[in-house]
Amino acid sequence: MTPGHSYRIKRFTNIPSPLIQQKFLAMGLRPGVEFKLVRRSPFGDPLQLQLGRLSLSIRKSELVYLEMEDLTGENQHA
Template identity: 45%
Template sequence: MQLPPQHSYRITGFSPTLSAAFRQKLMAQGLLPGTCFTLVRVAPLGDPLHIETRRTSLILRRKELALLQLEAIEAIEAGDETC
């Protein structure tokens, strides 16, 4: 899945292949199902990716972000307090 910078996404779940330990690590960093984030920028060679949630700014590798099930959200919805 191509993720263009400055777009917002909602986490809908985790990949079934994700280990329980890594799932716990992501959840401890605030990446829970239902959480919205914005892709701020992509490094020049395409990896890593800088994302921001309401409380956290994180740098993740593309393969780590691929383990999240995502849905794109509209710009109007991104400003919604439910995210």
């Protein structure tokens, strides 16, 4: 994932626990939602996402459960 790029969540993949899916839904991360990767921390984790007017941080290890599409034209699976 590249800072400044916009992404769309295509679907959840291989979520090991319903609690993780609930966390994504509570944060507004669900299939069809678009967000922008604002920045990475200096060591690469966590990542800051912008969803409309909402800004949130998420661990890279949690992004593996989201299949995403890079809206700049490249397909991306994080």
